[in-house]
Amino acid sequence: MTLFLQFAIAGITMGVVYSLIALGFVLIYKSSKILNFAQGEFVLVGGYVGLFFITQLGLPIWLGVILLIATSGLLGFAIEKLTIRPLVGQPILSIIIMTLGLSLLISGTVVGITGADIGTYPEFIPTAPIHIGGAVFSQVYAWCFGIAVILVALSTYFFLHTRYGLYMRATAESHEVAQSVGIKVENTFTLAWIIASAIGGIGGFLLGIIMGVSGDLTQFGLKVFPVVLLGGLESIPGAIIGGMVIGVLENVAAGYLDPLVGGGVTEVFPYIIMVIILIFKPYGLFGLTRIERI
Amino acid sequence: MEQLPCGVSKSTYAQDMAVIHTHTQWGLLGILFAFLCVLPFFLDSLWLGIVIHISIVLIAVLGLHILTGLCGQISLGQAAFLGVGAYVSTLLSAKLQFPLPISIICAAIFTGFFGIIFGLPALRVKGFYLAMSTLAAQFIIIYLFIHLPFAGGSRGLFVPIPQFLESKINLYFIIMGMAVLMTAFAKNISRTKAGRIFVAIRDNDLAAEVIGIRLSYYKLLAFFICSVYAGIAGALYSLYIGHINYEHFTLMDSIWYLGMLVVGGLGSTSGAVFGAIFISFLSKGTSLLAAQMPILSPQLASTTGIIVFGLILILFLIFEPRGLSHRWEIFKKFYRIWPFSY
Numbered sequence: 143m144t145l146f147l148q149f150a151i152a153g154i155t156m157g158v159v160y161s162l163i164a165l166g167f168v169l170i171y172k173s174s175k176i177l178n179f180a181q182g183e184f185v186l187v188g189g190y191v192g193l194f195f196i197t198q199l200g201l202p203i204w205l206g207v208i209l210l211i212a213t214s215g216l217l218g219f220a221i222e223k224l225t226i227r228p229l230v231g232q233p234i235l236s237i238i239i240m241t242l243g244l245s246l247l248i249s250g251t252v253v254g255i256t257g258a259d260i261g262t263y264p265e266f267i268p269t270a271p272i273h274i275g276g277a278v279f280s281q282v283y284a285w286c287f288g289i290a291v292i293l294v295a296l297s298t299y300f301f302l303h304t305r306y307g308l309y310m311r312a313t314a315e316s317h318e319v320a321q322s323v324g325i326k327v328e329n330t331f332t333l334a335w336i337i338a339s340a341i342g343g344i345g346g347f348l349l350g351i352i353m354g355v356s357g358d359l360t361q362f363g364l365k366v367f368p369v370v371l372l373g374g375l376e377s378i379p380g381a382i383i384g385g386m387v388i389g390v391l392e393n394v395a396a397g398y399l400d401p402l403v404g405g406g407v408t409e410v411f412p413y414i415i416m417v418i419i420l421i422f423k424p425y426g427l428f429g430l431t432r433i434e435r436i
Numbered sequence: 437m438e439q440l441p442c443g444v445s446k447s448t449y450a451q452d453m454a455v456i457h458t459h460t461q462w463g464l465l466g467i468l469f470a471f472l473c474v475l476p477f478f479l480d481s482l483w484l485g486i487v488i489h490i491s492i493v494l495i496a497v498l499g500l501h502i503l504t505g506l507c508g509q510i511s512l513g514q515a516a517f518l519g520v521g522a523y524v525s526t527l528l529s530a531k532l533q534f535p536l537p538i539s540i541i542c543a544a545i546f547t548g549f550f551g552i553i554f555g556l557p558a559l560r561v562k563g564f565y566l567a568m569s570t571l572a573a574q575f576i577i578i579y580l581f582i583h584l585p586f587a588g589g590s591r592g593l594f595v596p597i598p599q600f601l602e603s604k605i606n607l608y609f610i611i612m613g614m615a616v617l618m619t620a621f622a623k624n625i626s627r628t629k630a631g632r633i634f635v636a637i638r639d640n641d642l643a644a645e646v647i648g649i650r651l652s653y654y655k656l657l658a659f660f661i662c663s664v665y666a667g668i669a670g671a672l673y674s675l676y677i678g679h680i681n682y683e684h685f686t687l688m689d690s691i692w693y694l695g696m697l698v699v700g701g702l703g704s705t706s707g708a709v710f711g712a713i714f715i716s717f718l719s720k721g722t723s724l725l726a727a728q729m730p731i732l733s734p735q736l737a738s739t740t741g742i743i744v745f746g747l748i749l750i751l752f753l754i755f756e757p758r759g760l761s762h763r764w765e766i767f768k769k770f771y772r773i774w775p776f777s778y
Binding site: 177225228229232234235236238239240242243244245246247248249250251253254255256257364367368371375403404406409410413414416417420421424 | 504508510554556557560561564565567568569571572573575576579582583687688691694695698702733735736737738739740742743745746747749750753754757
């Protein structure tokens, strides 16, 4: 039981970070029906930009994080304006391949510049372990969990109670209707990309605290897909719950199965879940079932 | 519509459907074959290797062309299916002592059915969701390569290569022959009933279903054909490389194949050919160039190929979404009516 708790707690922490990254993905999908395969690269960029500002330049953490958010946001802005905007109205395949191309470009550049060196942030979190019901885990997890929960709450507030959140929900509902009531749909798209990129960047920062910054961070962008499929592509609560569920399942499965099959379960388990979801419940827990007419 | 040379008139349906219309085209085709036959004798070992590799990549991209270009189903797992072909053919010839042709055929068929498993979600979902299923295939298959007891773990397997194929020139003729055969096959698939149905599914699957096409059957057929191509390409790749492990079949390779298809032009066989050749040479060229540029740090030089590829993909999607084959059509139109363009 202690062992289970141990795995579950690690899983929930990872899960919250997944939720955060998935939130960015869902945001873009909701507002513009674009599938962003470059979400993992936002995570990667966030991790390394944070590393640059905080570890290399030695800035204080809060300033480093603000600069990280600004840089990530700028990246999202540039990507939307330069590469996604020209593809409006193109088939879904083109857009998927565009984001794949972007992911290659970004990860190639980041890895080329940094050499994918493993970097760590200075320790600003107390290292004393925490005990819950016999399970022992490092305080880093608790902090990351806290930060991620606050961010998820903030974004939820943003959607439900602010003007731009409302614009975004309206745009997600219908582009024409949103336009007819005076919402600038194009600006909403740009905003979605900025937020998604910034959220991804913070996700990279948090993952960097938990496991160190390395080229492996891009993998988390791909793990977003099991998460959003489980939760339903259009659903923000779905992304949050999906992230937790995938995080816990992955860690628990890895904890129990790794010794049996010789490791590597974390890398594959989410995708096995994904195939099962795709076959039995393709629109996820909270997604809109697609009904088509000619 | 394809522009034909001046003075070509057709009086039967068969003539209209022919791939090759004029004596000049037959002549050019003959010259191409002659060129391919004498090519290996003029290349050194390095370039011969590159040409062989391109032919293998071409087979993989042609498979993707049938699935994605004709049938409109996205696959992000082509490289993993190549891996399945490579592993199955290697295991059959190494462990069970099958003769090479039989193990290649078995590998192709096995990979075909394996592809169908991951095509099953296509029966219920489409578009993006399907890309997800093949993405999952990519990760699950790689996991199996590393963890299945008989697949040699992360060290991979050594491929038993028959004496006859030790010489690269013989290998070239076998693989190039297969590539030509598969190209002809792919070109002809698009002219059969199945090929037309694929295009109908791509253009509007609901409308296709309404006129009485069995969607599920033909989608799975497209997956099967695509995976058979991947299986053959993988089996040939194992012969070329001599030692296979999971690192040759990563998600990155799958993206490369998809990118080649897009750069070449979706939906045309010539597009697949152009894309495979263009991107392969581009990646070789940039990595050779980058290695010689002292300004670039070694790690930046090692990723230049990827950066350039990403950039090319983005530029093509923005400025020429119909790919190289469209440019080729424009060029053909130009020279066929030149100098009297009115």
